[in-house]
Amino acid sequence: VANDPKKFRIPKEFTLFGSKYIVTIEDKLFETESCYGTADDDLKRIRLQKVGPATRISEEDGVKHEANIIVTDEVLIETFYHELCHIILDALGEEELSLNEKFVNMLGKSFLEVYLSSNYEEEKSQ
Numbered sequence: 699v700a701n702d703p704k705k706f707r708i709p710k711e712f713t714l715f716g717s718k719y720i721v722t723i724e725d726k727l728f729e730t731e732s733c734y735g736t737a738d739d740d741l742k743r744i745r746l747q748k749v750g751p752a753t754r755i756s757e758e759d760g761v762k763h764e765a766n767i768i769v770t771d772e773v774l775i776e777t778f779y780h781e782l783c784h785i786i787l788d789a790l791g792e793e794e795l796s797l798n799e800k801f802v803n804m805l806g807k808s809f810l811e812v813y814l815s816s817n818y819e820e821e822k823s824q
């Protein structure tokens with residue numbers, strides 16, 4: 699790994715196609731929404747489950763089910779890019795592509811791989 703995943707900075711906001719988006723990192727996203735991240739182009743918001751363990755307890759027909767996950771730094775980066783790809787595709791009106799989770803997953807993994815393997819000039823000469 700060329701690039702330390704701990705050094706990746708998730709933005710708290712960014713602008714895309716002239717609109718401002720906010721990114722929140724939350725304790726209980728997995729617990730309440732059963733996912734690692736969400737993207738909402740209408741609300742201009744990305745939500746991410748924070749790094750660490752998370753648990754979701756659900757009940758179906760009186761049977762309790764417990765799901766446990768551990769979000770690593772790599773998973774957080776990949777999820778950020780995954781949700782960003784949803785936002786970009788939605789903003790471009792490419793709804794069908796955005797609904798293709800396999801495609802969006804591959805994009806998220808691709809961006810993570812590029813970030814982790816990136817090498818840089820020691821100092822950028824002007």
Ligand SMILES: [Zn+2]
Nearest residue numbers: 780784799802
């Ligand atoms: Zn998705």
